[in-house]
Amino acid sequence: MNKPPTAASVSAPERATPVGSPGLAIETRGLVKRFGHRSAVDGIDLEVPCGSVFGFLGPNGSGKTTTIRVLLGLASASSGDIRVLGKEMPQALASVLPDVGALVEGPGFYPFLSGTGNLMRLDAADRHGSSSTRRQRVSDALERVGLGHAAGKKVRAYSLGMKQRLGLANAMLRPRELLVLDEPTNGLDPQGTREVRNLVRSLAAGGTTVLVSSHLLAEVEQMCTHVGVMSAGRLVAQGPLEELGAAGQAHVVVQTPDVELASRVLRRLGLVPGEAPGTGSPWGTTAVLGTGINGREPEAIVAALVADGVRVRGFTVENASLEERFVSLTGEGFDVVG
Amino acid sequence: MLIALAAVPVLIAVAVKLSSRPAAPGRGPLFLDRITQNGLFVAVTALVVCVPLFLPLTVGVVAGDTIAGEANLGTLRYLLLAPAGRIRLLLVKYAGAVAFCFAATATVAASGALAGVVLFPVGPVTLLSGDTVSVGESALRSLLIAAYITVSLLGLSAIGLLISTFTDVPVGAMAATIVLSVVSQVLDNLPQLEWLHPWLFSHYWLGFADLLRQPISWTSFGENALLQAGYIAVCGALAYAKFSNKDVLS
Incomplete structure (x- = not known):
C-alpha cells in the first residue's frame, strides 16, 4: 500500500498505462481467449472510458461476443488482465455484476412465462435486487422499452423484436454503471432502432457507460463517442469516433465536364483520379474522384484546376466514412475469418 | 409428469378391481390381488x-x-449475469430436483391411497412379519416408504445434475441419466458382479420391505x-x- 504510484509503470515500461488507470470502465491488457488451438481473441488491449458510448465493431466471427463473454465472466480468459469498473476480474465478479446490465448474443427467456414473469425470475436470481421494489422496477423497465402493453403475454407469443426489447428491459432492471449491449438493434423495426438509440443516449447522459457491439456502422456513427474495431481476434483500432474517422484519407470530388483535363491535372498534383460514384449529376457533368488529398490544401487543388482551364462546377472534400475506414481495417473479403 | 405418476396407482387399482377373481385352488393369491383385500x-x-x-x-427428466x-x-447466461452465482445456482x-423426488413419490403414494380407499375395503394391515397394525399406523408406514424412495432417488438426481453440467442439450442429459439408472439395475442383477452391487446407486431401491416389519428394521434405510x-x-x-x-x- 505504501508503494509509490509510479511503481507499476516503472516495473512494466512496455505498458502505455498501468492496469487500473482511472477513468476506464473496461480495461484489458493482452486478453487472450483460446478454443483449442484457435485464438478467438488474440491479445487485445481494450480501453472503454467511463461515460462513453463505445461502439465495438467487427465483422462476424471477429471475436466481439467472445470478448464480451470473457469480460462478463461467462467464459474464462486464457491469459491477460481484465478490469471492469475498476475491479479485477473475474475475482470481483460477484460485486461488479450487479452494476452491469447486459444483453449478450440475443435474448434468452422462458417461453412459458410472461414478459413480467421472466423479469421477476431473473431479478429474483440476483441477491442484491430488493424484492419489495421488484414489481415496480419490472414494470418500469418494461414501460421504458415499450412493452407495457405486452407485459402479461407469454414470451412464446413475442416477436423477435419484442424479445429483444425484453432483453433490454432486463439489462435496465436496476440503475447500472455499465451496460453491455451485444447487437441491441438486432430484429428491431426502424422505430425500435430509433428508440434504442435514444435510450442509449439518455442513459449515457445520465452517466452510464455503454458498450455497444454492432456491425451496423451507420448506427454506431450516430450514437457512439468512441469506437473499437475488431478483426480476426485482434483490436485493430480504437479511440474517439472523430479521431478514427480522421485517420482515414479524405477524398476530393470534382464536378466538371472536362474529365480528361481534370484527371491530368490531378495526376500532376500526385492524386489518383478514379471513377466517381454518382456520374451523371444534375448538370450533366462528370465527376472525377481524386483519392486522398495528400496533405494539400483543397483550395490549392481548385486553383491548379482553374489555372489549367478546367471548368469546375463543383468541388467537395469528403472525409472517409466509418464504413470505408472499417473496410480498410478489416479487409474487403466476404469470407468469415475462422 | 406428476399427473402421469398419479395415474399409475389408479390404473393398477382399476385393473385389479376389474380382473380380480378368486385364486385358483392350490395357488396363493397373486401379489397384486392382495390389494383386493385391503x-x-x-x-x-x-x-x-x-x-x-x-x-x-421422471427424476432423470427433471435432473437432466x-x-x-x-x-x-x-x-x-442471464441467470449468471444477474448474478445468481454459480454455486448458488447449482444448489438451488x-x-x-430433490423437491421433485419428494413430490413424485408422495404423489404416487397419495394417489394410491386414495384409489385404494375408494375402490377396496380398508382395514388393519398385516405386515410381512405377521403382525397386524392399525390403519393410522399403516398410513405412517406408507409415508416412511415414500421417504425411503425419495432418499433412494437423491443419488440419481445428483448424477443427473452432474451430466447436465456437461452439455447444452437437455434431452441428452435426460436420456443419459435414465439409461444409467437402467444400467445400474441390470448390473445389480448380474450375480457375476456381486462385488460391485453394494456400490450401485440402485442397490437398495427395493429394500424398503424392512419398513414393513415389526419392529422396523432401519438397517437398509x-x-x-x-x-x-x-x-x-x-x-x-x-x-x-x-x-x-x-x-x-450457449
Missing part, C-alpha cells in the same frame, strides 16, 4: 411398480434438465441413506468442479 396396499404396490422405471424416468435446459433456452437447481449421501457428495463435487470453470457459450 385398499391400503394399493399405495405400496404402486410404489413397487414405479421404482424400477417410472420414477427414475437442471443446467442443460437453462443453457438450451439461453437463460443460463439440486434443491429443485441407513445403508441406503449413506450410499446416496456418497453419490451426492461425489457427483456434487464433480458438478461443482465442472460448472464453476465452465465457459458458458
Whole structure:
C-alpha cells in the first residue's frame, strides 16, 4: 500500500498505462481467449472510458461476443488482465455484476412465462435486487422499452423484436454503471432502432457507460463517442469516433465536364483520379474522384484546376466514412475469418 | 409428469378391481390381488411398480434438465449475469430436483391411497412379519416408504445434475441419466458382479420391505441413506468442479 504510484509503470515500461488507470470502465491488457488451438481473441488491449458510448465493431466471427463473454465472466480468459469498473476480474465478479446490465448474443427467456414473469425470475436470481421494489422496477423497465402493453403475454407469443426489447428491459432492471449491449438493434423495426438509440443516449447522459457491439456502422456513427474495431481476434483500432474517422484519407470530388483535363491535372498534383460514384449529376457533368488529398490544401487543388482551364462546377472534400475506414481495417473479403 | 405418476396407482387399482377373481385352488393369491383385500396396499404396490422405471424416468427428466435446459433456452447466461452465482445456482437447481423426488413419490403414494380407499375395503394391515397394525399406523408406514424412495432417488438426481453440467442439450442429459439408472439395475442383477452391487446407486431401491416389519428394521434405510449421501457428495463435487470453470457459450 505504501508503494509509490509510479511503481507499476516503472516495473512494466512496455505498458502505455498501468492496469487500473482511472477513468476506464473496461480495461484489458493482452486478453487472450483460446478454443483449442484457435485464438478467438488474440491479445487485445481494450480501453472503454467511463461515460462513453463505445461502439465495438467487427465483422462476424471477429471475436466481439467472445470478448464480451470473457469480460462478463461467462467464459474464462486464457491469459491477460481484465478490469471492469475498476475491479479485477473475474475475482470481483460477484460485486461488479450487479452494476452491469447486459444483453449478450440475443435474448434468452422462458417461453412459458410472461414478459413480467421472466423479469421477476431473473431479478429474483440476483441477491442484491430488493424484492419489495421488484414489481415496480419490472414494470418500469418494461414501460421504458415499450412493452407495457405486452407485459402479461407469454414470451412464446413475442416477436423477435419484442424479445429483444425484453432483453433490454432486463439489462435496465436496476440503475447500472455499465451496460453491455451485444447487437441491441438486432430484429428491431426502424422505430425500435430509433428508440434504442435514444435510450442509449439518455442513459449515457445520465452517466452510464455503454458498450455497444454492432456491425451496423451507420448506427454506431450516430450514437457512439468512441469506437473499437475488431478483426480476426485482434483490436485493430480504437479511440474517439472523430479521431478514427480522421485517420482515414479524405477524398476530393470534382464536378466538371472536362474529365480528361481534370484527371491530368490531378495526376500532376500526385492524386489518383478514379471513377466517381454518382456520374451523371444534375448538370450533366462528370465527376472525377481524386483519392486522398495528400496533405494539400483543397483550395490549392481548385486553383491548379482553374489555372489549367478546367471548368469546375463543383468541388467537395469528403472525409472517409466509418464504413470505408472499417473496410480498410478489416479487409474487403466476404469470407468469415475462422 | 406428476399427473402421469398419479395415474399409475389408479390404473393398477382399476385393473385389479376389474380382473380380480378368486385364486385358483392350490395357488396363493397373486401379489397384486392382495390389494383386493385391503385398499391400503394399493399405495405400496404402486410404489413397487414405479421404482424400477417410472420414477427414475421422471427424476432423470427433471435432473437432466437442471443446467442443460437453462443453457438450451439461453437463460443460463442471464441467470449468471444477474448474478445468481454459480454455486448458488447449482444448489438451488439440486434443491429443485430433490423437491421433485419428494413430490413424485408422495404423489404416487397419495394417489394410491386414495384409489385404494375408494375402490377396496380398508382395514388393519398385516405386515410381512405377521403382525397386524392399525390403519393410522399403516398410513405412517406408507409415508416412511415414500421417504425411503425419495432418499433412494437423491443419488440419481445428483448424477443427473452432474451430466447436465456437461452439455447444452437437455434431452441428452435426460436420456443419459435414465439409461444409467437402467444400467445400474441390470448390473445389480448380474450375480457375476456381486462385488460391485453394494456400490450401485440402485442397490437398495427395493429394500424398503424392512419398513414393513415389526419392529422396523432401519438397517437398509441407513445403508441406503449413506450410499446416496456418497453419490451426492461425489457427483456434487464433480458438478461443482465442472460448472464453476465452465465457459458458458450457449
